[in-house]
Amino acid sequence: MLRHLPQSNDPRLLVGTATADDAGVYRLDDHTALILTVDFFTPIVDDPYTFGQIAAANALSDVYAMGGRPLTALNIVAFPACDLEGDTLPAILRGGWDKVTEAGAIIAGGHTIDDPEPKYGLSVTGLVHPEKIWTNAGARPGDALVLTKPLGTGILATAAKADLYPAGVAASIQTMTTLNAKAAQAATGFTIHACTDITGFGLLGHIFEMTSASGTRAEIASAALPLLPDAADAAAMGLVPAGAYTNRGYLTAVDFAAGVSEKLRDLCFDPQTSGGLLFALPAAEADALLAALKSAGVSHAARIGHILAQGRGEIHVY
């Protein structure tokens, strides 16, 4: 979308719109840069408190994906004026507040407008050292790719609308409300060449952002992908959100080996809400990172593939 706008050439803007990164980064001095990000969406679960938690975990995730720590957040609310007196909006805001507090940040304010369709999210500001920014663009040939959360939140949100697969839906809510803080913290001691979080463009869409920004290619082992329970069954039952098909149509740089099942292909394109972090780091460090992630409680982390030399973002899934 932003390609239609001119790009800033201010040298203080360390990360702008050119590399499809998760957030903007603005240098204040030699030791400090600001991470700026915003995300909001319509309710994806029935329970308002849970929705608030998910929206906040999702908005905060962009700061973690840039290697930073969140500092402050502003609420962004659209809500029908006639329902403002009810319990729903306070529950949403309480969910957001609790997640931001868990992240060690504070909510400094916000803004509400009248809208028949509720929406909630946050604009988050974080801090990072200017030389320790994790961008999309640094992945190098030979790097291992490590994913920290299981896939399938879009498919299971569709299953929830059909009142199917309650166990998978519950697991999906659990993962969407989980901050990426522990995963980011566990990775700080490692040589992270690139990082992004997996959200609306699905696993392969965000891998493509990384490989195309880095001038590389990637190979992904479908059997190694961490999946939410029931997600593959729900995909096979046709509970696949329209966004997965949009992602699939948009990404032309992907080829699948013949043995990769249709449901796994769907999961590769499934739009994620509050998805995991994807790290590219030297293959020799991958096992140690996985061990650090597991001991930090990031139990679904998995090594899912690697980066290959010279390309324009092509992804091979086998």
Added chain:
Amino acid sequence: MSTDIDARGLACPQPVIATKKALDAIADGVVTTIVDNAAAKENVVKFAAASGCGVSVEEQGGHYRIRITKGAPVAADKSGPGDRPDGRPTGDTVYLITKDTLGHGSDDLGAILTKSFFYTVRESQPLPKAILFINGGVRLSVAGSPVLDHLRALAAAGVTVLSCGTCLDFFGLKDELAVGGVTNMYTILDHLTAGKAITL
């Protein structure tokens, strides 16, 4: 029996839910679902295939007509050229097979009894409606199974043969499936509650 569902203008997963309801309401027959976007078409086709139904799609004027046939012989994929539908009627018995040997006492004897059992089922009248494999039972529907010929013949004769996907994954046998389709607990429960279920 034929049902038409106009699911145009409905967002996912509504076309799948409407199709499921229509299919649940009939024992056999045809349901035609009309949708107006490619995502809904893909999803309804996936659902029909996962439900063991026959499916064909016709595109006309920006709409998709998806014709779903319930009760048709399950695609006997990977079956040999000698297996032909023999047109015998299927009853309402559903066998839930939970292990690869029959009975307790001796596994060697159990293996012999298993072969004898599926031979007898193959010769029985009416044939069962479905045979479902869970847990260790999935060893019978994969390559190398001693009863593969019997199962293929049953599938070709219209018996629904399904193996639990979670179980195949658990034993690392997903790529070895040699007869019938892969299913989930939801479909298994549907079969068990719809028919006369016998657990072995």
